[in-house]
Amino acid sequence: MKIAIIGSTGQLGTDLMKALNYEHEVVGLTHQDIEVTDYNSCLILKEHYPDGIINTAAFHKTDQCEEEPLKTFSVNAIGAKNVAAISKEIKATNIFISTDYVFDGSKDSPYTEDDTPNPLNTYGISKLAGELYTKQNPKHYIIRLASLFGIAGASGKGGNFIETMIAKAKKNEPATVVNDMWMSPTYTKDVAITMKKIIQSKLPYGPYHATNQGYCTWFQFAKEIFKLSGLNSTLTPTKTEQQRMKTRRPRFSALKSIKLSDYGIKMREWKLALHDYLIEKGHTPGNQPR
Template sequence: MFNTIKILVTGASGQLGQCIQKVEMNYEKFDFYFADSKELNITKKGEIHDLFSNKQFDFVINCAAYTNVEQAEKNPKKAFEVNSEGVKNIAEVCKETNTTLIHISTDYVFDGQKKSPYTEEDIPNPINVYGKSKLMGEIFVQEILDEYFLIRTSWLYSEFGHNFFKSILKKSSVEEKLTVTISETGTPTNANDLAKFILDLIGMNTLDYGVFHYSNLGEATWFDFAKEILKHSGKLDTIKLEKTDNYAIFADRPKYSVLSKEKTVNIFKNSILDWSESFKKIKKG
């Protein structure tokens, strides 16, 4: 017999939460409890306390986040409530209950001025409200807890939720021309790969706590990613795809936000697919 590891997944209706649910049956010794925002509002500490008082968890995977970068500029209060204060609430309850927190953060904590991949030691300097709110959440985790895994990722997509992959598929079904920016470079990351990495990390029973970067390998512009999406869906020859370096957006975004995975690979010995290889595995629209 093995000891069951009890895991709470917050933000369970988001794309990463759904990707974890998709692969949960592959982890027999894990006992999952999935909570979406209706069941658990992380901005209300009392709700977290109530859940923890009824159930004991070994790990919390915090997938709950306010991720709309554009709307965050217009509603910073909401962004900070969820991405900062909500994270603080979770961290405090994790400390009280001796629960290990796995918190998901973002490449947008960096300003994009660097010309080479960002390491975990690089100093964050977010240039939009979303990034600032996520950085504040990171700071709370690091100030409150000793045992945590803070995982920064980038450009998440999957067959679930709202993301660039699904947006391009939707637009390509109703429009004849798509104009996509080349002014940002990052790494599209298959949320299914991230979900597996997180669960494998728990299974390792490692004490190598701290900040880690996880995305797929390689780099691309949003235009490059759009081209792969159209190729994958068989629409590249029927849609006119154009580049632009002057795309109208409300929130500033980092021009370059590729994350270095060297520390992650060295410590956890995991293999990471190139973004274009991983993308080939995604379900077609």
């Protein structure tokens, strides 16, 4: 297959390039190559004439999204609309990357593909709009992810949570992390492998949740990062209400797939994925980066 990846140098895009490169003809499109908010710029997709288009582009700094709703909708929703229109025209499969933030967090167990979205903030609302536009091409996959970490680090967020925690510990700075917000930490390398299986196995079109198994609070995640990397850190749990966050976030946004297991696709536990990531980055005791 010929597959175009929008956002090919981003955190997920980098791992998608690696995972798909061997068996497929992959066209990596950076932000310099394509501006998803601009339909004319998206016409580059037509020139490449791919069988599938993966759209990882997003404006996803949650607090900034609240302050800049026009930009947020422009990238996350209108961008998805443009890609949906062109993919439909060239009969390509349209693959949109979405988020756990389409849910409101009122559940006490992981959200599945059967749950109804009800986003709390501008980022989540714009991504849900992106999902709806994506459906305008019936040949679509909506891949919902959560709390990503990847070797490249999120370009839109300036790194990832793991690197922030490790940098703090190395500077002997104490870390205070919320212990009442639950999520599914997810390694982009594992997402890329899962997406490859979804595409290659030609699974039925529709939404899929693709996160590492299990869930934890951000405090528990930080605790595991320090344990596995052998770093001493002063880590203190706190509550979201004490953090005075600018933006409403779901209290519980863990995801689970009830569809992938039907096709024999199972993602590993988040702790195993985290350990693998730390080894790859040379963050475990006595290790150099691979």
